[in-house]
Amino acid sequence: MGMYDEISVPPETKCVKCGEPITGFQSKDGPCELKVLDYSEVDNFYTDCEACGHWNEYVRKRPKPKVPFEDFEIRPNTRTYDL
Numbered sequence: 001m002g003m004y005d006e007i008s009v010p011p012e013t014k015c016v017k018c019g020e021p022i023t024g025f026q027s028k029d030g031p032c033e034l035k036v037l038d039y040s041e042v043d044n045f046y047t048d049c050e051a052c053g054h055w056n057e058y059v060r061k062r063p064k065p066k067v068p069f070e071d072f073e074i075r076p077n078t079r080t081y082d083l
């Protein structure tokens, strides 16, 4: 049981206040299992700037587009049930 996931952002991401490169983004939008997710998978992510301490938080401007059901496929059933 984790508390957040790490978020991968473009390497050129810079602090909005001082312009220094920033890393170490986190989010609670995902499974919160300390996974590394792409920023496009979550609606919100944030980090502190190591240089100036500014809180850099990003929120999605537009809702995530709905993916068609055809983009999913059935997974072969590997479970067995006792009935």
Ligand SMILES: [Zn+2]
Pocket (backbone or CB within 6 Å): 015, 016, 017, 018, 019, 020, 049, 050, 051, 052, 053, 054
């Ligand atoms: Zn900064």
